[in-house]
Each structure stands twice: as structure tokens, then as C-alpha cells.
Amino acid sequence: MNGASLATGQRSLGDPSVTFPLWPPQLRGCPETSTAEIAYPVEVDYAYEDVDTALFAQAPGPDLARWAPLLPPLHAPTLGEGGTPLLELDGLPGVYLKDESRNPTWSHKDRLNRVTVSAAVGAGAPGVVVASSGNHGASAAAYAARAGLPAIVLASAEAPPAVQSFVRAYGAKVLTMPAEDRWPLMRRIKVLTMPAEDRWPLMRRIVDRFGYHPVSNLTVTHTGHPFGAEGYKTIAYELFAQLGRVPAAVFTPTGYAEMLYGVWKGFAELRRLGVAETAPPMYACEPAVGAPHARALATGTPAAIVELGPTGAYGIACTVGGHRGVRAVRDSGGEAVPVTDDELRAAQELLARQGLWQELSGAAGLAGYRRLGREFDGPVVCVGTSSGFKDLETGRERVRLLEDVDVDVSLDDLLRATDA
Amino acid sequence: MNGASLATGQRSLGDPSVTFPLWPPQLRGCPETSTAEIAYPVEVDYAYEDVDTALFAQAPGPDLARWAPLLPPLHAPTLGEGGTPLLELDGLPGVYLKDESRNPTWSHKDRLNRVTVSAAVGAGAPGVVVASSGNHGASAAAYAARAGLPAIVLASAEAPPAVQSFVRAYGAKVLTMPAEDRWPLMRRIKVLTMPAEDRWPLMRRIVDRFGYHPVSNLTVTHTGHPFGAEGYKTIAYELFAQLGRVPAAVFTPTGYAEMLYGVWKGFAELRRLGVAETAPPMYACEPAVGAPHARALATGTPAAIVELGPTGAYGIACTVGGHRGVRAVRDSGGEAVPVTDDELRAAQELLARQGLWQELSGAAGLAGYRRLGREFDGPVVCVGTSSGFKDLETGRERVRLLEDVDVDVSLDDLLRATDA
Numbered sequence: 001m002n003g004a005s006l007a008t009g010q011r012s013l014g015d016p017s018v019t020f021p022l023w024p025p026q027l028r029g030c031p032e033t034s035t036a037e038i039a040y041p042v043e044v045d046y047a048y049e050d051v052d053t054a055l056f057a058q059a060p061g062p063d064l065a066r067w068a069p070l071l072p073p074l075h076a077p078t079l080g081e082g083g084t085p086l087l088e089l090d091g092l093p094g095v096y097l098k099d100e101s102r103n104p105t106w107s108h109k110d111r112l113n114r115v116t117v118s119a120a121v122g123a124g125a126p127g128v129v130v131a132s133s134g135n136h137g138a139s140a141a142a143y144a145a146r147a148g149l150p151a152i153v154l155a156s157a158e159a160p161p162a163v164q165s166f167v168r169a170y171g172a173k174v175l176t177m178p179a180e181d182r183w184p185l186m187r188r189i190k191v192l193t194m195p196a197e198d199r200w201p202l203m204r205r206i207v208d209r210f211g212y213h214p215v216s217n218l219t220v221t222h223t224g225h226p227f228g229a230e231g232y233k234t235i236a237y238e239l240f241a242q243l244g245r246v247p248a249a250v251f252t253p254t255g256y257a258e259m260l261y262g263v264w265k266g267f268a269e270l271r272r273l274g275v276a277e278t279a280p281p282m283y284a285c286e287p288a289v290g291a292p293h294a295r296a297l298a299t300g301t302p303a304a305i306v307e308l309g310p311t312g313a314y315g316i317a318c319t320v321g322g323h324r325g326v327r328a329v330r331d332s333g334g335e336a337v338p339v340t341d342d343e344l345r346a347a348q349e350l351l352a353r354q355g356l357w358q359e360l361s362g363a364a365g366l367a368g369y370r371r372l373g374r375e376f377d378g379p380v381v382c383v384g385t386s387s388g389f390k391d392l393e394t395g396r397e398r399v400r401l402l403e404d405v406d407v408d409v410s411l412d413d414l415l416r417a418t419d420a
Numbered sequence: 421m422n423g424a425s426l427a428t429g430q431r432s433l434g435d436p437s438v439t440f441p442l443w444p445p446q447l448r449g450c451p452e453t454s455t456a457e458i459a460y461p462v463e464v465d466y467a468y469e470d471v472d473t474a475l476f477a478q479a480p481g482p483d484l485a486r487w488a489p490l491l492p493p494l495h496a497p498t499l500g501e502g503g504t505p506l507l508e509l510d511g512l513p514g515v516y517l518k519d520e521s522r523n524p525t526w527s528h529k530d531r532l533n534r535v536t537v538s539a540a541v542g543a544g545a546p547g548v549v550v551a552s553s554g555n556h557g558a559s560a561a562a563y564a565a566r567a568g569l570p571a572i573v574l575a576s577a578e579a580p581p582a583v584q585s586f587v588r589a590y591g592a593k594v595l596t597m598p599a600e601d602r603w604p605l606m607r608r609i610k611v612l613t614m615p616a617e618d619r620w621p622l623m624r625r626i627v628d629r630f631g632y633h634p635v636s637n638l639t640v641t642h643t644g645h646p647f648g649a650e651g652y653k654t655i656a657y658e659l660f661a662q663l664g665r666v667p668a669a670v671f672t673p674t675g676y677a678e679m680l681y682g683v684w685k686g687f688a689e690l691r692r693l694g695v696a697e698t699a700p701p702m703y704a705c706e707p708a709v710g711a712p713h714a715r716a717l718a719t720g721t722p723a724a725i726v727e728l729g730p731t732g733a734y735g736i737a738c739t740v741g742g743h744r745g746v747r748a749v750r751d752s753g754g755e756a757v758p759v760t761d762d763e764l765r766a767a768q769e770l771l772a773r774q775g776l777w778q779e780l781s782g783a784a785g786l787a788g789y790r791r792l793g794r795e796f797d798g799p800v801v802c803v804g805t806s807s808g809f810k811d812l813e814t815g816r817e818r819v820r821l822l823e824d825v826d827v828d829v830s831l832d833d834l835l836r837a838t839d840a
Contacts, residue, residue: 059479062505062522079775080505080519085482087500090566099500102482102522104775106807142775146510152835161815162582168817169777169808171769173835176819202834210831355499355524355562357589387526388589389807395581395815397588399596411630414622415572415593 005073006047010226013323014040014302022072025119027207027214029223038302039219041324042226043265044072048272056275060238064114067234070269072227074114075121076147079104081114082234086242086381090354094376095369096243097356098235098383105166107359107386108259109139111231113215117143119227120213127151129212131203133159133167134315135386140215141172152212154203160392175202221303222256222322229324232262236270239263239381246276248378251337253364253385254284255316257293257325263383264328280381281334284325285368287311288338292321297329297336311341312392315361315385337368346370348388357388425493426467430646433743434460434722442492445539447627447634449643458722459639461744462646463685464492468692476695480658484534487654490689492647494534495541496567499524501534502654506662506801510774514796515789516663517776518655518803525586527779527806528679529559531651533635537563539647540633547571549632551623553579553587554735555806560635561592572632574623580812595622641723642676642742649744652682656690659683659801666696668798671757673784673805674704675736677713677745683803684748700801701754704745705788707731708758712741717749717756731761732812735781735805757788766790768808777808 010026012018014033020026020042029039051069058066062080084102089095100108117140120128127150130140137153144151151172159167168174206212217224239247246267252260260282267279284293289309296304303323311317329336339347344360347367351358365382388394409417430446432438434453440446440462449459471489478486482500504522509515520528537560540548547570550560557573564571571592579587588594626632637644659667666687672680680702687699704713709729716724723743731737749756759767764780767787771778785802808814829837 059481061479061481061503077510078507080507080522083481083503083505085500085503085524087498090497090568099524101526102500102524104505104519104522105777106521106526106809142777145773146775148510157819157821161817162809164817164819165811165814166777166809169772170775171773175834175837176821206834352589353565353591355566355590357525357562357586387809389526389582389586389809391585394585397581397584399577399584401577401596414595414626414630417595 003069005071006050006069007044007072008047009045010042011045012040012042013327019045024123026226027218029219034219037220038323039221039223040302041223041322044227044230046070048269051273053273053275056237056240056270060241064111064231064234067237070233071230072115072119073122074118076114076118076143078114079110079142079146081110082238084238086239087356095380095382097351097366098239098381099356100383100385101358101362101387105135105139105142106389107135107139108232108383109135110143111234112228112258113139113143115227115231116140116215116225117147117149119225120149120215121147123213125149125211125213127210127212129203129206129214130154130216132216134163134390136216138163138167138170141167141170144172145170152206160390161395163390166390217256221305222320224256224258224322229258229262229265232259233266233269235259235263235383236266240270240276243379245378246270246278247280247381248376249283250280250381250383251283251285251365251368252383253316253361254286254293254325255318256320256322257284257328259383259385260284261324261328264332279332282328282332283334283368283372284329284336285339285364286336287313287317288340290317290319291336291338292318293325293329294336294338296321296326302326313341313344313361313364314392315359315390316364335372337372339364339367339371343367343371351384352388356384358384359386359388359390362386423489425491426470426489427464427492428467429465430462431465432460432462433747439465444543446646447638449639454639457640458743459641459643460722461643461742464647464650466490468689471693473693473695476657476660476690480661484531484651484654487657490653491650492535492539493542494538496534496538496563498534499530499562499566501530502658504658506659507776515800515802517771517786518659518801519776520803520805521778521782521807525555525559525562526809527555527559528652528803529555530563531654532648532678533559533563535647535651536560536635536645537567537569539645540569540635541567543633545569545631545633547630547632549623549626549634550574550636552636554583554810556636558583558587558590561587561590564592565590572626580810581815583810637676641725642740644676644678644742649678649682649685652679653686653689655679655683655803656686660690660696663799665798666690666698667700667801668796669703669800670700670803671703671705671785671788671800672803673736673781674706674713674745675738676740676742677704677748679803679805680704681744681748684752699752702748702752703754703788703792704749704756705759705784706756707733707737708760710737710739711756711758712738713745713749714756714758716741716746722746733761733764733781733784734812735779735810736784755792757792759784759787759791763787763791771804772808776804778804779806779808779810782806
């Protein structure tokens with residue numbers, strides 16, 4: 001659409017002098033700098049000197065292909081991802097929600113999966129495999145289906161009921177684990193958020209034996225797919241176009257921090273290319289019961305593994321952090337902001353009460369902004385990642401039925417008779 | 421955004437010489453031409469001679485305000501509705517899905533509710549009331565919340581579980597009827613689709629006594645809100661921009677036919693304004709178990725009321741048709757295309773297997789296109805209205821758990837062990 005990819009190769013985040021060709025994608029982090037305790041991610045490098053910055057004058061819209069020069073090659077077809085609205089919040093002037101629930105499978109993950117499934121196609125893989133019981137699994141299944149590739153999703157029986165249907169809808173082969181049988185002493189929410197390796201010895205087998213392309217993590221601390229964060233850069237490009245400037249701060253729901261890093265990299269590129277003069281501080285908003293990035297930043301380690309307490313924010317509840325999140329927060333001058341479930345619910349309700357129904361995890365950006373309580377000199381963006389349809393409690397409402405109502409009832413009495 | 425509304429008044433579809441001022445909205449159809457059997461709708465008229473057709477050169481994107489001159493005044497704030505992607509289908513070259521699941525509450529209804537809640541604000545109403553257990557109720561609640569108006573939703577306890585949560589999320593007051601108690605002999609799906617008047621004597625009371633603005637129907641055959649179909653016109657404007665031409669045919673899921681009429685009116689306006697030379701035939705795709713528009717067209721009546729058999733397509737299963745749908749099909753040279761649940765499921769699966777998960781009702785456009793089996797000389801658009809999250813069966817999956825799997829399993833054996 002706007003020319004070919006200018007991607008030139010892969011570069012280690014453990015040591016920027018360590019580079020690899022663009023193909024094949026390094027699916028297990030950087031093999032040279034990683035240790036038994038810390039896995040360092042690999043990212044994509046570009047011929048930045050060849051970028052025509054007129055790229056950033058275009059209007060945002062669906063299909064990441066409009067940003068093709070600064071993405072890895074897009075071998076997989078689009079489902080119309082990206083081009084999501086930016087909405088100023090009532091009662092919070094200058095604070096905006098970037099509504100990623102408006103993507104093809106109603107979450108931000110579609111930006112990643114357009115790119116990672118493209119990598120699978122480009123690598124000639126016979127299929128895609130992903131360990132996820134939620135948005136990531138469904139999104140990977142949708143993009144694999146669109147590309148004509150089979151997909152295997154390793155899921156947990158503890159996923160929300162509506163999400164079970166969601167992941168299956170796209171025709172993926174779903175392997176559902178009887179979680180309670182295997183880890184009877186674990187809290188159910190933990191099962192959902194264990195690293196894939198612990199959950200699924202099968203994952204690596206499917207990769208090693210059958211050649212399926214993994215689009216979720218395979219390493220001890222999170223590295224993910226080396227191309228994945230590139231898809232999230234487009235959020236930064238869109239925000240720059242929508243605001244007509246760089247925001248004063250960006251708050252993102254943070255699990256493994258792939259999106260956080262991607263958005264940061266996008267802004268860093270705008271600055272590097274001279275399109276923008278500054279780049280915003282990035283705030284990693286993660287559930288307080290775990291918060292591996294807060295831990296890593298506080299202790300000065302490249303990435304941390306933590307215990308995880310119970311939380312309803314299953315989409316971002318991670319025991320395992322990654323070095324990308326640490327880098328994005330540190331390099332941008334931001335912070336990690338742990339948020340409680342009470343704070344998440346309050347932010348979720350604030351949004352829903354103005355017409356924006358986010359998944360509990362999806363409200364973490366706003367929850368973090370409110371928790372931090374800081375003034376910024378310019379627009380603040382909270383990324384909202386996903387629709388309320390994906391919550392654990394969705395579909396489990398207890399409905400209060402209306403019995404006989406006198407039609408001469410007063411408005412006050414009528415409203416008291418409602419169930420919400 | 422692009423200037424003020426050029427709306428001049430309201431005009432009867434029963435007799436175009438019968439007109440009304442723009443305010444107040446005629447909420448019970450045309451009072452002069454309607455009879456005890458047939459209610460004629462009222463629509464909005466414009467100063468077409470004052471339209472600057474440069475309007476249609478702009479790129480589609482979120483927020484209907486970009487089409488303000490050809491809409492009633494937009495007093496209610498946006499949630500970023502519209503600007504949805506158009507995707508060509510795999511295996512069906514030249515056939516496109518207009519993916520309306522990408523709206524703020526993940527259905528086409530947001531285009532209508534931006535306009536009808538604007539009418540409520542413009543009329544100075546103290547609140548909004550809607551009878552709907554699905555997309556329309558949730559969308560109205562979201563737009564009312566965004567506008568700061570209270571909303572009452574008259575719902576049925578038989579709505580899908582996830583949709584129960586959805587309608588409640590936006591803080592509306594929900595009155596849920598114990599359907600089975602009142603009509604023990606009715607099939608549950610019928611209860612969902614009865615006209616509001618039968619279901620809810622309360623509806624008119626809330627309108628008459630408390631002054632709440634109704635954004636759903638109040639008449640014997642469907643007339644709905646006189647401003648509502650205007651919001652759907654923007655689908656036509658977007659399609660014209662996205663295709664660079666008028667499509668050769670448009671297939672829409674059809675319940676009360678408000679969207680069908682709106683899309684048709686949008687194309688008719690493009691032709692009237694000289695922007696386009698033609699307007700496409702419109703195909704009304706409705707569940708074969710009811711199909712009031714097919715009945716009205718076959719019998720030559722202005723609108724029909726039918727018996728309704730069981731169907732999973734609850735979003736478009738209507739006993740009551742409207743004159744707008746009859747007019748759109750007839751004036752455009754289209755047809756009504758009844759579709760069976762088997763055909764709907766096949767279309768839904770065809771879409772999901774390429775990454776597009778539509779509600780069963782939302783697949784009716786494609787089901788109708790396949791049912792008709794006709795060749796068209798140019799691009800064909802099937803409107804997809806809503807996400808699979810809203811289906812009756814969603815969240816009711818029976819998951820097959822994976823028991824011990826030998827890690828030396830073959831790929832074929834592994835895939836046989838999956839539950840989907």
C-alpha cells in the first residue's frame with residue numbers, strides 16, 4: 001500500500017551489537033545473550049534512513065498495510081485491524097481512551113497477530129500454535145484462518161464461558177486442559193496465567209516436531225515472538241496523527257508488556273525520524289497482586305518472575321515479566337503502576353457509565369492514571385484493550401425479574417423495581 | 421465537523437405531501453396517513469440543494485459528525501461510531517463484508533442510536549426508553565450514558581447470558597420480564613421478538629407519563645424513530661467511498677428493515693445529488709420462519725404482520741414488518757430473500773472460518789446472497805451487523821477436556837484429541 005517493508009534484520013535487546021538476519025524469526029529470544037534465569041528478546045531493525053516520513057501524514061484507518069515500510073513483511077491478509085477511535089473522557093478533560101476493542105476480534109491482539117501470522121506464512125510453517133485462553137488465542141486463530149493456515153490453541157477449561165465460544169468459532173483445534181486435575185492446589189486464576197512452558201509441555205513438542213509456528217512465548221522470562229511488538233507500534237503512529245502531537249503520557253494495561261514496548265518503540269521511531277521532537281513517558285499498569293515489571297524495575301533486574309495472587313484481570317495477570325517492559329518504562333522515563341482489582345473495577349465502571357464497556361484488564365490504563373494522580377502538561381492517553389464481553393463474570397449475571405408492576409407506578413418506584 | 425445539519429422537516433412515507441416540522445420527532449409514525457392496520461413511518465427531509473458534494477470526497481472514519489449536513493442535528497456526543505472496514509471474502513471474489521461488529525457497542529445499532537439519542541437530547545427529554553433484549557438496548561444505553569441521560573431498558577429474561585451483562589454494563593435501569601410466567605405456551609424465542617406494545621404496556625406509560633424518549637417502536641406495524649434510519653445512510657456513503665463506486669447489489673440482515681431503508685436512502689441521495697449515476701438493488705434477508713417483508717411484497721400490502729417460527733436469529737426475528745423495508749426493496753428493484761437457520765449457520769461458519777465471527781443474525785446478508793445465487797456485474801456487499809458474542813449459544817459450549825496425552829503423539833492423533 002505504501003511500499004515494501006524496510007525491515008533489515010533482528011537485533012538482540014540483551015546486546016544491541018548482536019544481530020540476526022530477518023529470517024528465520026528468533027522464536028526463543030536471543031540465543032547469545034539469554035541465560036538460564038533471564039531470556040532477552042529480539043526485535044526487528046529497519047533501514048530508517050530510507051523511510052519517507054510522508055508516511056505519517058496519512059489518516060489512520062483499518063489495515064496495518066498502510067504502515068508497511070516500518071513493519072516486517074505482511075504475508076498474511078488483513079482483517080481490517082487498527083484505525084481505532086480516540087475518545088476524550090467525560091469528566092476528565094485531556095484524558096483519552098484509545099479504544100482497541102474496535103479491532104477485528106475486539107482486542108489489541110489483532111495488531112500483533114497480523115504480524116506474527118505473517119511471519120508464520122513467510123517462514124512457510126504448516127500451522128500456528130498459541131497457548132492462550134483468551135484474546136490472544138482467538139485473534140491468532142482468526143488470522144490463521146484468514147491466511148488459510150491451521151491453528152492449534154492450548155487453552156484452559158477455566159476461561160470465561162463466552163470466551164470458550166470465541167476461541168472455537170474460528171475453527172482452530174483447541175486442546176483444553178482439565179486444569180484442576182493437574183494442579184489441584186492452585187487457584188484457578190493462576191492456571192490461566194502460568195507460562196506456556198509450565199502449562200503445556202506439548203507446546204514445544206508441537207513446535208519442534210510438527211513445525212508449527214508459535215505466536216506465544218517459549219522462554220523463561222517473556223520474549224514472545226520477535227515480530228509481535230512491531231504490530232503495536234501502529235498505535236503510536238495513529239495517536240500521533242489523531243492528536244496532531246505526541247501525548248504527554250501513555251498508560252497501558254500491561255501483562256507481558258509486548259504492547260507497552262511496541263507503543264514505546266513507535267514513538268521512539270517518530271523521534272528518531274525527526275517527525276516528533278519528544279517521546280512520552282510510558283506507564284505500565286499491571287495487577288498489584290503480581291506486577292513483575294514493577295518488581296524488576298524496583299530491584300534493578302532485567303526481568304522478574306513473581307508470585308501471583310487472585311485477580312479478575314486474567315488478561316494481564318502474569319507471573320512472568322519481560323525485559324521489553326522494563327526497557328520501555330526505563331527508557332521513556334515512565335513508571336510501573338500496580339493497580340488493585342478495586343481500582344480496576346472503578347475504572348471499568350467509569351468507562352462503562354459513559355458508554356465504553358472494557359474488559360476488566362482493558363480498564364487498567366485508566367486505573368493506573370487515576371492511581372498515579374499526576375498532572376501532565378498535555379493530552380494523556382489510556383489504552384483500552386478489549387471488550388467487556390471477555391470478562392470472567394460476563395454471562396454470569398443474576399437477573400432480578402420484574403413481577404407485576406402497577407402501571408400507575410411513579411417513576412421513582414419504577415426505577416426501584418429495576419434490577420440494575 | 422462538516423457544517424450544520426441541513427434537515428428541514430419530517431415527511432410521511434404514507435403520503436409525501438404530508439409534512440411536519442423537524443421538531444418534535446413524530447414518535448408514533450405518521451398521524452395523518454396511518455390506519456388501525458398499517459402505521460406509516462415518517463422520515464427526515466433536507467435542503468438537498470444546499471449540499472456541498474465535496475462531503476463525499478472525504479475518507480470514512482469514526483464519528484458520524486463527518487456527515488452532519490445530511491443527518492438530523494447531532495446533539496449527543498459520539499462514541500466513535502462508523503468507519504467500519506469492508507473486507508473481500510476468500511473464495512468469493514467481488515463479494516464484500518461490511519463489518520459492523522466494529523462499532524462502539526459492536527453492532528450497526530450504534531449508527532441509529534447516535535441519531536436517536538441526539539433527538540432525545542434535542543427534544544429535552546429527561547431520559548430514553550427502549551424495548552430490546554439485545555444490541556439495540558445496549559447501544560441505546562451506551563449512547564444515553566455518554567449523553568448523560570438516564571435510560572430504561574425493557575428486556576426479557578430469555579436474552580443470551582453474555583447479552584444480559586452487556587445491556588446492564590452501561591448503567592441503564594433494566595426491567596426484566598419473567599417471560600415464561602406470562603406466556604407459558606409461547607416458544608421462548610418468540611417472547612424475545614414480540615412487538616414492544618404486546619410485551620410492555622409499561623413502554624407507552626413510561627413515554628406518556630414520564631416523558632422518556634422512546635428509541636424503539638410504538639406502532640402496530642413498525643415505524644420506529646423517525647430519525648433512526650438516517651444514521652444508517654452513512655453505511656451507503658462509506659461504501660461509495662470504499663469501493664470508489666456504487667455496489668452492484670447490497671444484502672442486509674433484515675428485522676424491522678430500518679437499516680435496509682437507511683442504506684437505500686443513502687444511495688438514493690447520492691444519485692439525487694448527482695454524485696452517483698445509479699443506486700443498487702437492495703436485498704432484504706430475513707428468517708424464513710417469519711419474513712414479514714417477503715409477505716408484504718408478495719401480497720402487495722404496505723406492511724405485514726406474520727406468525728413466527730423458531731429461529732436462532734433472534735436479532736432479526738420479527739412478527740411485525742414495516743413499510744420502509746417494502747419501499748426500499750421495491751424502489752431499488754431488489755427482493756426479499758428468506759433464509760433458513762441452516763443457511764444462516766452455513767454463512768456464519770463460512771465467515772468465521774476466515775476470521776470474521778458474526779452473530780447468527782449478522783450472517784443473514786451473506787446467507788441471502790448465497791441463497792439467491794445470482795451473478796452481479798460488479799461488487800456485491802453483504803452487511804455483517806454484529807459480533808458472535810451476542811449469539812444465543814455463545815457461552816454455552818460444552819468443552820471436551822484433554823486427558824493425558826502422550827507427548828510422542830502424531831499430529832493426526834493430536835488433532836483428533838481436540839475438542840473442536
